[in-house]
Amino acid sequence: MIKWEVKSESYILNARNHIKSEFLKLLEINNHSFTANALEGKSILLSNSFIKKLFYLYDDNFLKGQLEKFIGDKMKFSLSKRMTSSGGKSIFSKSVQGYSYEIRISLPVLNNFYLTNSEKRVSGLVVLDHIEALMIIMEHEICHVIEFYNYGQSNCKAYRFKKISIEIFNHKGVYHEIPSEKSLNKKNKSTNISVGDKVKFTFKDKIYEGFVSNITKRATVMVLDSKGQYKDKEGNRYGKWYVPLSNLHK
Structure with missing residues (x-):
C-alpha cells in the first residue's frame, strides 16, 4: 500500500520549486532542448528518459521513494503526438507476467502552451510556463498510479481520486485549460x-x-x-x- 502525508501549501510550493530547479539542471547538463515558443515556430523536444526523471523527483520529494520501491521496473513512460485533448494518460495493465504501469505525456498539449497569452491552468492551478504545465500533469498522473496500485482502478472524476490529489498536491481540479489549435482556429x-x-x-x-x-x-x-x-x-x-x-x- 502506497501511503502519503497530507502536505501543507508551503511544503508543496517549496517542493515544486526544488523539483523545477533540479529538472532544469538535468536538461541543461544534457544539452536537452525544452523551449517552446509559438511565435518562433519552435516545438518542445523531450524524451522518455526525462519524463522518468521528473517522475522520480516527485517520488523522492512527495512519497519518500515508495513508487520506486513498490513498482520499480514495472513503471514505463512514453510521449504521444496523437493525444490532443488530454495532457497525460495513465495505463494500468494486467497480464500473466503481473501488473504494469505507464504514464503517457501529450506533446501537442505542451506545444500549445504559447498559442495564446492568456492565463493557463492545469488541475485548477495557474501555471506560468510549459515546464510547470508538465509538472502538474505529472502530479495528476502520479495520483492515478497511486490509485491503480492501491485499489486496482482509478477515476479522476470520483471522490477518492480528488481526495488523493488534494492531500498530496493541493490540486483544485482535474482538467487542464491549455487551448488547442483546433479550438483556436x-x-x-x-x-x-x-x-x-x-x-x-x-x-x-x-x-x-x-x-x-x-x-x-x-x-x-x-x-x-x-x-x-x-x-x-x-x-x-x-x-x-x-x-x-x-x-x-x-
Whole structure:
C-alpha cells in the first residue's frame, strides 16, 4: 500500500520549486532542448528518459521513494503526438507476467502552451510556463498510479481520486485549460485575417508589424529586418514569424 502525508501549501510550493530547479539542471547538463515558443515556430523536444526523471523527483520529494520501491521496473513512460485533448494518460495493465504501469505525456498539449497569452491552468492551478504545465500533469498522473496500485482502478472524476490529489498536491481540479489549435482556429474564424493583410503582434513586450504571407494552423508573418533571411525584389529583407491568429491585430 502506497501511503502519503497530507502536505501543507508551503511544503508543496517549496517542493515544486526544488523539483523545477533540479529538472532544469538535468536538461541543461544534457544539452536537452525544452523551449517552446509559438511565435518562433519552435516545438518542445523531450524524451522518455526525462519524463522518468521528473517522475522520480516527485517520488523522492512527495512519497519518500515508495513508487520506486513498490513498482520499480514495472513503471514505463512514453510521449504521444496523437493525444490532443488530454495532457497525460495513465495505463494500468494486467497480464500473466503481473501488473504494469505507464504514464503517457501529450506533446501537442505542451506545444500549445504559447498559442495564446492568456492565463493557463492545469488541475485548477495557474501555471506560468510549459515546464510547470508538465509538472502538474505529472502530479495528476502520479495520483492515478497511486490509485491503480492501491485499489486496482482509478477515476479522476470520483471522490477518492480528488481526495488523493488534494492531500498530496493541493490540486483544485482535474482538467487542464491549455487551448488547442483546433479550438483556436474555430474561435478565430471571425478575425477576418487574410493573406496579404498588414498586422501587428506583441512578443516580449515589443510590438512587431508585418504582413501575412500564409495561413495554416498559424499565420506566417513577414517582418522587416535588415538581418532577415528573406529578400524581396526591391531588396528589402524580412524575418519570418509564425504567429497564432489570436495574437494578430490589424
